[in-house]
Amino acid sequence: MIRNLLRSMAAGTVAWAVLAGPAMAEDDEFVTHRTMAPELAFDLAKASLDACREGGYQVAVAIVDRFGVLQVLLRDRYAGAHTPDTATGKAWTAVSFRTSTLELAELTQPGNPQSGIRQVKNALMIGGGLTIESGGAIVGGIGISGAPGGKLDEDCAKAGMEAVADRLEPL
DSSP states (O other): HHHHHHHHHHHHHHOOOOOOHHHHHHOOSSSOOOOHHHHHHHHHHHHHHHHHHHHTOEEEEEEEETTSSSEEEOTTTOOTTTHHHHHHHHHHHHHHSSHHHHHHHHHHHHSSGOOOOOOTTTTOOOOOOOEETTTTEEEEEEEEEEEHHHOOOHHHHHHHHHHTHHSSSSS
């Protein structure tokens, strides 16, 4: 029985190597990526916070890197206790699914083929999370929580990105 299992595993490994070999040979052994400097991430968060303040909203703003790891978190003095976690979850979700959370909220409604995504641990399908792009690549995500509605959270995030757009341009 074990001998048959090993034989099957060996055959599968050989088949994988034959099929994947040419594709792997074309790929580089290492991948490079761009990462925002903390100063840029902070300035983006601050510009987004300021945009929400102008609208009269007390919010939390989270910036995550391209892998979903928290880089910056700002919480205005009267933003709700839930807003830091919610903003971080929105940013993580946008990066993980490479889609705005406002769009994901629509796509994952019950009955839609993508509705199962709502079961992914830590995923938040609430508007206010966007990807941050530079040179055609995702370099991070932004999430905002605290404005009255996900669309207003997203508007603040877009205003923040517009404020630093010149710094997000490709080199």
